Amino acid sequence: MVAETKAEGAQSLQTEKPLLDALNVRLLTELTADPRLRTTELARRLGVSAPTVRERVTRLEESGVIRGYRLEVDPAALGLPVAAWVRLRPGPGQIPRVIELAARTPEVVECHRISGEDCFLMRVQVAAIASLEDVLDKFLVHGQTTSSFVVSTPVPPRSVPLE
Structure with missing residues (x-):
């Protein structure tokens, strides 16, 4: 049973999309330039749906790639x-x-x-x-x-x- 669990876990790791694929790099580039971009505008710029953007941003936040959104003051x-x-x-x-x-x-x-x-x-x-x-x-x-x-x-x- 333990071997099955490990094998299943390994299989699920292999089927997961890489965290920093080309779309996520583009998404991070856009958010870095303007962290206030709305999901709909990000989706338009990236050529994907708003739910796709929300899901990817959530995954990047949960994984720690996106650690926060900051206000820059002088x-x-x-x-x-x-x-x-x-x-x-x-x-x-x-x-x-x-x-x-x-x-x-x-x-x-x-x-x-x-x-x-x-x-x-x-x-x-x-x-x-x-x-x-x-x-x-x-x-x-x-x-x-x-x-x-x-x-x-x-x-x-x-x-x-x-x-």
Whole structure:
């Protein structure tokens, strides 16, 4: 009975459509360009039915390929024109505290664990350089920081290549 179940499972895996077939790549390309597209418009652009689009979007969401739909805002328009990348080398035993502090510090808009001499890379968005100093002071009790200010962004954040 176990062998039958495994064989049936293997057969169902073989008959499933690949998650990123040509149609799904086109669908993701359209949604990446405009996440607000309606199902009917997506269907029209892709040359398929609206139920097909809904089913494929649902599968992509459930499988984790589509993780969410985000609103992009201009930090400068919100009074937060200063962006900096902050590298942090925590002291012994400080990693959990750094993670907790980064999570509850609203100015930290990204935080990554990285390899190399430093353990964390954070993007901080603040109103002024003095405000960055306040953020850095919170982290200095947990380790050593190094900061680089963003002067311009010639390549803004974008989606990963789909093909």
